[in-house]
Amino acid sequence: MSEEIKTTALGRFGAAFAKFLAYFVMVLFSLMTLYPIFWLIMNSFKPTREFQVSQLGFPHVPTLKNYGGPYGAWKLGDFDKLIPNSVIYTLGATFGIIILSVLAGFAFAKIPRKATKLIYASFVIGLLLSVQSLLIPLFLEVNIMGIYNTRLAVLLVYIGAGLPMGIYLSTEYIRGIPTSLVESARIDGAKYFRIFRSIILPMTIPVATTLAILNITGIWNEFALINILVSKTELKSLPLGMYRFSGSLSSDWGKQFAALTIGTLPMLVFYFIFRKQITQGVAAGAVKG
Amino acid sequence: MARKKRIGREEGRAYWMMVLPALIVYMLVLAFPIVLSIVLSVSNYNGGKMFGGESWQITGFSKYAKLVGDPLFWNSLKNNLYIVLISVFGQLPLGFIFAYIIYRKTVKWPNFWQGVLYVPNIISVIVVAVLWSTIFSPKGPLGEAINSVRFDAFHVKIAALFSGQSGFSITDDLVRKILDIAGPKASAIFTDPPAELKDFLASYSPDQLQQLITDMTNMFVSKWSPTFLGIPDVAMLPILFVTLWMWTGLYMIIFLANMQKIDVQIIESARIDGANEGQVMRYIVLPALSGTLVNTAILCIAGSLSSFSLVWAMTGGGPNHVTEILAIYMFNNAFLGRPDFPLANAIALVMVTVSFILIGLTKAVENKFGGKGE
Numbered sequence: 001m002s003e004e005i006k007t008t009a010l011g012r013f014g015a016a017f018a019k020f021l022a023y024f025v026m027v028l029f030s031l032m033t034l035y036p037i038f039w040l041i042m043n044s045f046k047p048t049r050e051f052q053v054s055q056l057g058f059p060h061v062p063t064l065k066n067y068g069g070p071y072g073a074w075k076l077g078d079f080d081k082l083i084p085n086s087v088i089y090t091l092g093a094t095f096g097i098i099i100l101s102v103l104a105g106f107a108f109a110k111i112p113r114k115a116t117k118l119i120y121a122s123f124v125i126g127l128l129l130s131v132q133s134l135l136i137p138l139f140l141e142v143n144i145m146g147i148y149n150t151r152l153a154v155l156l157v158y159i160g161a162g163l164p165m166g167i168y169l170s171t172e173y174i175r176g177i178p179t180s181l182v183e184s185a186r187i188d189g190a191k192y193f194r195i196f197r198s199i200i201l202p203m204t205i206p207v208a209t210t211l212a213i214l215n216i217t218g219i220w221n222e223f224a225l226i227n228i229l230v231s232k233t234e235l236k237s238l239p240l241g242m243y244r245f246s247g248s249l250s251s252d253w254g255k256q257f258a259a260l261t262i263g264t265l266p267m268l269v270f271y272f273i274f275r276k277q278i279t280q281g282v283a284a285g286a287v288k289g
Numbered sequence: 290m291a292r293k294k295r296i297g298r299e300e301g302r303a304y305w306m307m308v309l310p311a312l313i314v315y316m317l318v319l320a321f322p323i324v325l326s327i328v329l330s331v332s333n334y335n336g337g338k339m340f341g342g343e344s345w346q347i348t349g350f351s352k353y354a355k356l357v358g359d360p361l362f363w364n365s366l367k368n369n370l371y372i373v374l375i376s377v378f379g380q381l382p383l384g385f386i387f388a389y390i391i392y393r394k395t396v397k398w399p400n401f402w403q404g405v406l407y408v409p410n411i412i413s414v415i416v417v418a419v420l421w422s423t424i425f426s427p428k429g430p431l432g433e434a435i436n437s438v439r440f441d442a443f444h445v446k447i448a449a450l451f452s453g454q455s456g457f458s459i460t461d462d463l464v465r466k467i468l469d470i471a472g473p474k475a476s477a478i479f480t481d482p483p484a485e486l487k488d489f490l491a492s493y494s495p496d497q498l499q500q501l502i503t504d505m506t507n508m509f510v511s512k513w514s515p516t517f518l519g520i521p522d523v524a525m526l527p528i529l530f531v532t533l534w535m536w537t538g539l540y541m542i543i544f545l546a547n548m549q550k551i552d553v554q555i556i557e558s559a560r561i562d563g564a565n566e567g568q569v570m571r572y573i574v575l576p577a578l579s580g581t582l583v584n585t586a587i588l589c590i591a592g593s594l595s596s597f598s599l600v601w602a603m604t605g606g607g608p609n610h611v612t613e614i615l616a617i618y619m620f621n622n623a624f625l626g627r628p629d630f631p632l633a634n635a636i637a638l639v640m641v642t643v644s645f646i647l648i649g650l651t652k653a654v655e656n657k658f659g660g661k662g663e
Contacts, residue, residue, distance in 0.1 A: 018566070022395040029387070030405045032534070037408065039430060040420050055430040056437075100311040107307035111300060119312060126319050128587065128648055130595035132616060133640040136623045136633040137322035137329070160318020163311055192303035221413040224597040224616070239415045239598075246419045246602055253428065260416045271411045275404050278411070282539065283546030 037264075044257035051253045066258035073245070073258035078233055082241040083266075086220055088151065089237055093158035094215040098208050100159065101166030102174075106200050108167070109174035110182045111192060120171065126164030131157070132224050139228040153229045154237075161225070162215050165285060173207040174200060213274065213281030220267060238263045323641070326634035336628050352635045361610055362636075365618040366643075368525060369594055372614065373647065375529045376536065376589040381582065383533070384540030389570065391541075392548040403545065407538040417535055418602030425527045427514040435513050443510040446470050447502050456495030459487055471509040478508065518604055521611045528600055528612060535599070536592075540585055547581045548574060583655045587648050594644040615640050 043051055045062040067074055074080070107113075108120050131138070138157060139148075147153040177200065185195045223239040230236060245259040271278060330352055334345040356362050387406060391399045409417060423429050450466055451457055464486050468475050479485040493501045517527045556569055564572070597616035600606065606613035606621065613621075615636060623633035 019395055022390045025386070026390065026396050026402050030402060033405055033408055033538075036420055036424060037412070039424075040416075052428070055428065055433045096314075100314065103307040104311040107304045111304045111307075113301075113304050115304075115308075119308060122320075123311075123315065126315065128591055128645065129319060129641065130591050130644070131318065132595040132597055133637055133644070134319070134322040134326065135597070135616065136619055136630065136637055137326040138318070139623070140329070140630065141317070141322055141325055156314060157318050160314045163315045163318075167311060191299060192307075196307070217411050221411075221415075223413065223415050224601075227598075239413045242413065242415045242419070243602060246415070246422070253423070256419065256423075260419060264412050264416050267411050267413070268408075271408070275400075279403065279407065279542050280546070282407075282410075282542050 040257055040264075041261050044254065044261045046254060046257075048252050048254035051257075066254040067262070071255075073255045073262060076255065077241050077245065077259045077262070078236075079238075079241065079259075079262055081234055082236055082238045082263075085234075085236060086238045089154050089158065089226070090216055090219045092151075092155050093162065093219050094212055096155065096159040097162035097166045097215055098211050101163060101170045101211060102201065102204050102208060103196070104167050105170030105174045105204075106196050107192075108171045109177075110179060110200075120167070123164050123167045127168060129164075131161040135224060135228050138225070142229060149230050149232050149235060151235060154226055154235070157225055157229060158219050158222070162211075162218075165214065166211050169211060169285065170204060170207050173204060177203055209277065210281040210284045213278050214285045216270070217267065217278065323638075326637045329631055330635035330638055332631055334630055336630060352629075352631045355632060356635055356639070361613065361618060364610065365613045365615045368600075368612060368614045369596075369643075371525060371529060372532055372596060373590055373593040375532055376593045377586050379529075379533045380537045380540050380589065381585060383537045384585075385544050385578075385582075387537070387541040388544035388548055389574065392545055392574075393566070393569075403542065406541055409535045410539050414535070414598045415602050417531060418599050421527065421531045421534075422518055422603045425515060425517045427516055429515060431515045432513060435515075436510075439513070440506060440510050443470075444502065444506045447505055447509075451498060451502065454498070457490075457498055457501070458495070459490045464490070467505065471505075474509045474511055519608055521608055524604060524608060524612045528603055531599060531603065532593075532596075536589075540589075543585055544578065544581065547578055551577050579655070583651060586651050590647045590651065591644050594640055594647070 042058065043055070044066055045064070046059040047063055047065065050060065064072075066072060069075070104123075108116050142148045142153045142157075145153075147156075181199055182195055185199060190198075221239060222237070223243065226237050226240055227243075230240075242259055242263045245256045328347070331347055331349055332345055333348045387402070390396055391402055396402060424431060447467070447470060450463065450470075457463070461483075464483050467486060468482055475482045475486070490501070518524050551574065556573055559569055559573060595616060596614065597620070600612055600614050601617055601620075604612045606617040619633045619636040619640070622629045622636065
């Protein structure tokens, strides 16, 4: 598009130099991003004794010992419990966020009520609030309610934390759907729940997808909140399980790397498949006025 | 009339049935904890059953006074502000540059770069923290990389003394040259360097020259052991670096998505009229993104002030509290040793308040300087 301008020798040189610089920056930062992850995965196939003498080289004889066996990371880290838990929390909370948000979003956008202004504003303020700063009061509250160390507590907190964004995005989205659709259905005598189910819900698939993308990655990796909500191994999620490998097991590098690799791979695969949707979802989630 | 009333009632019932589930959960998770922390921060509640257990009462603002007088609080706040600064003035500009390079098609394969630079965002912060604290530890690859460079350089120097020789003879001149190269390291190893080095050389036969050179290099080269996270003065630096590493890709994605909304024709016609890249950026792209910049700054500030996991898993706030941030300071007061829940709640409120103040400041800056491009 800028071919016309590159007529002078200086202009051509400048453009070539800019191009070189741009590639240099991109390659440098891409290497800085990928190499540590590659290094982590590579070293998970090295026995700890080999790692202690050579941290940079390829494994002489790649081994799966760090992963499997009675003393492997899989067993030590209880990954057979962590992974199902993470799946339950992630899918459960994501589903809850989407349903509650779309329902409330429809009411805010299409059912005229005086209360909407205040309630909706209170959700939008929540966008600026990070639930993480409320770790301690949340911990106390969960204890008062008697749901410490339950899946319910985790799901409740995750859903609550995701609601401001969920409600904001779905309300704005449903506002964009022509009100005449709702009005004509009302004139035909349809109830609001029916309108929601048969007209609105199918139309909110794009915003539901965005919410799913935003929350799946966020909840799968969440650590600070669940850290104060559960302490039983049977209820722990992947990040909690992996955190153990930074403490008591941190000098057995081989196993530590194996554990981190196990915890990272599912999301890497997810990202690899849904990269386009993830990037679009993230961009949509950040657009707020 | 009756029909209208019935419809109105159905409308109200539907409205509340749709809004209440979300509202109740939201109240439980955000509104109630805030109220709880306001009450507890001015009380003497010390754990135990809140209702029906030991009695506790409102005792006033003494915890806030304690907070202000605690150097650890100010240190945590300072560290949080470092994280805010690296986020706003590091992540955002860098993310903007990446986005701009990709947007202006200066490089090929836009999806590839975008995809790669976003990867840190989809990895658990725990993995990132453990990974990088290993890299910055003495057992990490940095030490090995630097030391192998040093080893090679030293090896060349020692080998130069024997250049062209297949064997060696022990002379005073040789011993002196070796000691010159070894420097202070020699006197750290030997009590009487020249004599002992001679003995050492004598223990090798002349045909073992290569072995001798390697062994001497190993002995005399000074090894570097990276212990960034253990040294109080610099322990924050790796944390700031990893913060930058982790989140820059997120802002790149956000900026890029907003740049792609700009009408391409505006830029093309500006270029045809003779505007250079710098002018395009200054007069077209930046103004169009001013709103996005403010929003991302707000996102950054809110996230930075409440961040917990990265530092928790990298250093746990150590060594000796130097890398402590507000969330960890709060966590420690609530769970370490004798729990001080009122103080912890006071800290929670300070975190919320500070982030609202900073967000307010950002908005004020926008109102003052912002060319509202949207």
